[in-house]
Amino acid sequence: MIPSSSHGTPGGQGAPARGLRIASEARDAFIVLSPEGDIDLMGSPALRTEITKAQQTGKDLVIDLSKVPYMDSSGLATLVGAMQAARRTRKQITLCGLTDRVRSIFSIARLENVFRIVPTLDDATKPA
Amino acid sequence: MNNGEPIQPGAAPAPQLKLQVLSNPLFLSGVRELVYQLAVRLGFPDEACGQLSLAVDEAICNVIRHGYQRAHDRPIWISFFADGGVADPEHPAVSPTSALRIVIEDEAKQVDLASIRSRNLEEIRPGGLGVHIIKEVMDEVRYEHRHPAGMRLTMLKRRLPDAPLSPHTPSPGRLSSAGGTP
Numbered sequence: 001m002i003p004s005s006s007h008g009t010p011g012g013q014g015a016p017a018r019g020l021r022i023a024s025e026a027r028d029a030f031i032v033l034s035p036e037g038d039i040d041l042m043g044s045p046a047l048r049t050e051i052t053k054a055q056q057t058g059k060d061l062v063i064d065l066s067k068v069p070y071m072d073s074s075g076l077a078t079l080v081g082a083m084q085a086a087r088r089t090r091k092q093i094t095l096c097g098l099t100d101r102v103r104s105i106f107s108i109a110r111l112e113n114v115f116r117i118v119p120t121l122d123d124a125t126k127p128a
Numbered sequence: 129m130n131n132g133e134p135i136q137p138g139a140a141p142a143p144q145l146k147l148q149v150l151s152n153p154l155f156l157s158g159v160r161e162l163v164y165q166l167a168v169r170l171g172f173p174d175e176a177c178g179q180l181s182l183a184v185d186e187a188i189c190n191v192i193r194h195g196y197q198r199a200h201d202r203p204i205w206i207s208f209f210a211d212g213g214v215a216d217p218e219h220p221a222v223s224p225t226s227a228l229r230i231v232i233e234d235e236a237k238q239v240d241l242a243s244i245r246s247r248n249l250e251e252i253r254p255g256g257l258g259v260h261i262i263k264e265v266m267d268e269v270r271y272e273h274r275h276p277a278g279m280r281l282t283m284l285k286r287r288l289p290d291a292p293l294s295p296h297t298p299s300p301g302r303l304s305s306a307g308g309t310p
Contacts, residue, residue, distance in 0.1 A: 077254035
């Protein structure tokens with residue numbers, strides 16, 4: 001798995017800042033993105049960039065959120081935008097590994113039934 | 129949830145805690161952490177602590193994006209009022225706090241108050257969810273113009289009298305991973 005993005009790391013010297021890291025991996029017919037860290041206004045642009053790159057491959061996309069402890073509405077907006085782009089190209093986005101807290105914000109925003117959400121990465125990458 | 133008048137001024141004219149941050153998303157995680165830990169110490173249950181930090185996060189994001197047009201060097205003030213007071217440090221398990229009132233102020237351009245509202249959730253599109261989320265997780269929400277400039281958001285969340293104190297103070301990692309479905 002290739003860590004394709006490390007958002008929030010300053011260009012200067014010293015210890016790197018902790019930010020959202022996003023690994024990207026091709027798995028069979030899917031691209032699996034595995035963000036690690038909070039998806040907020042700081043991290044959402046990096047996720048949007050990685051999603052766009054993944055969607056340009058023409059494969060279905062799986063986003064493993066098991067290492068995302070927190071998401072706010074900017075993260076939701078990023079995922080909704082990605083889903084709309086996928087629909088235009090008849091591709092699928094599947095979310096998996098949602099923590100209770102992340103799932104709760106989907107619930108608050110009434111988006112639980114808008115996305116395909118499955119428990120685990122294995123569930124997400126099973127052949128249809 | 130309320131978008132009208134009921135939020136009453138607290139008995140104490142000064143906040144127990146006041147914070148100034150710049151409108152830079154870099155500071156969001158630290159503010160969330162502070163709000164969560166404060167709520168824990170005031171005796172809010174874990175789920176409510178997460179909701180309070182979420183509401184403040186969304187409010188600050190709205191100021192950054194819409195108020196300051198993503199400028200990163202403008203001030204945002206966050207004031208915390210623990211209605212009913214705070215626990216005696218010698219008896220921290222007994223919290224008298226009945227509600228936490230959070231006031232977020234900026235000096236951004238004032239907007240028509242009627243324009244600040246939740247959007248239709250049936251319409252699936254990116255953006256516009258922040259106000260909805262704030263109203264959903266807080267008990268009372270009020271926007272107003274601040275004088276001489278800027279906007280003021282006052283949010284209140286009640287603490288149930290019988291709400292047990294959180295059994296422990298979560299670590300920074302736990303702040304984000306603590307569960308709970310509103």
